[in-house]
Amino acid sequence: MTASVLISIRVKGAPERAFDVFTKEIGNWWRPDPLFMITPRGDGTLAFEGGPGGRLVANLPSGNAFEIGRITEWKPGVKLGFGWRHATFAPEQVTHVEVEFEPVGEETRVTVTHYGWTDIPREHAARHGFPDAVTQLRAAEWWRRSLDKLNALSQSA
Amino acid sequence: MKADAALAALADPQRRRAVELLSRGPRRAGELAEALGLSAPAMSRHLKTLKASGLVEETHPEFDARVRVYALRREGLAALKAWVDATDALWAKQLRAFKVRMSE
Numbered sequence: 001m002t003a004s005v006l007i008s009i010r011v012k013g014a015p016e017r018a019f020d021v022f023t024k025e026i027g028n029w030w031r032p033d034p035l036f037m038i039t040p041r042g043d044g045t046l047a048f049e050g051g052p053g054g055r056l057v058a059n060l061p062s063g064n065a066f067e068i069g070r071i072t073e074w075k076p077g078v079k080l081g082f083g084w085r086h087a088t089f090a091p092e093q094v095t096h097v098e099v100e101f102e103p104v105g106e107e108t109r110v111t112v113t114h115y116g117w118t119d120i121p122r123e124h125a126a127r128h129g130f131p132d133a134v135t136q137l138r139a140a141e142w143w144r145r146s147l148d149k150l151n152a153l154s155q156s157a
Numbered sequence: 158m159k160a161d162a163a164l165a166a167l168a169d170p171q172r173r174r175a176v177e178l179l180s181r182g183p184r185r186a187g188e189l190a191e192a193l194g195l196s197a198p199a200m201s202r203h204l205k206t207l208k209a210s211g212l213v214e215e216t217h218p219e220f221d222a223r224v225r226v227y228a229l230r231r232e233g234l235a236a237l238k239a240w241v242d243a244t245d246a247l248w249a250k251q252l253r254a255f256k257v258r259m260s261e
Contacts, residue, residue: 007245007248007249009252009253009256010256011255011256012260013259021255028258029251029258031254033246033250035243036246036247088161094168095164112248112252116160116167116240
């Protein structure tokens, strides 16, 4: 089995369009998953608000908005980064998602990396508007290495 | 989600390092503190968090019940794996939906 949290897919169109559809139209293409609900009342309608320095929210039918995470990186057509927490997460737990858009001929490769935690305190990310790339990279490498190791361990059980 | 506490515990780089060391085999608190360059009280706090998260357990070697040895706990790792699998499945599904939208 694979324990990777890195997923890649190829889509039609240029990276700029892919970025636009990913961000502006997330409310249209997102499919709520009953096994992985963002809030106990469901996912509502997702929306990226405010671009750089903004946030990703779930607008619930009740009229309330749940903040899934702050936007930490906003490079149209290139890269998007945002925090990710479910309503049931522990207060100190913030996971982090990075989405990269790369041109492949006339198509775009979209790669999602979902980190199980972030080393970057929220204040820091908010102040600088972007996460520390080096720290993030280290966390990512550690994550991949460790999961391979953990997998090997639990399979030898 | 059971993995929440495990993920929260791993948000700290020193605790990640401790888990990494423990993945090579059980160790005493003193050995971990030395390897990580931490004081005994600091190590003790980290171990307490790791135990509470379910990732690590305290055991005693047969020859001496007074000696405390820390080891990774398989159930804690299973919760982490479950989180990874669920996250994997979630994004696979969402990216398929996104791909469909991009083809329209």
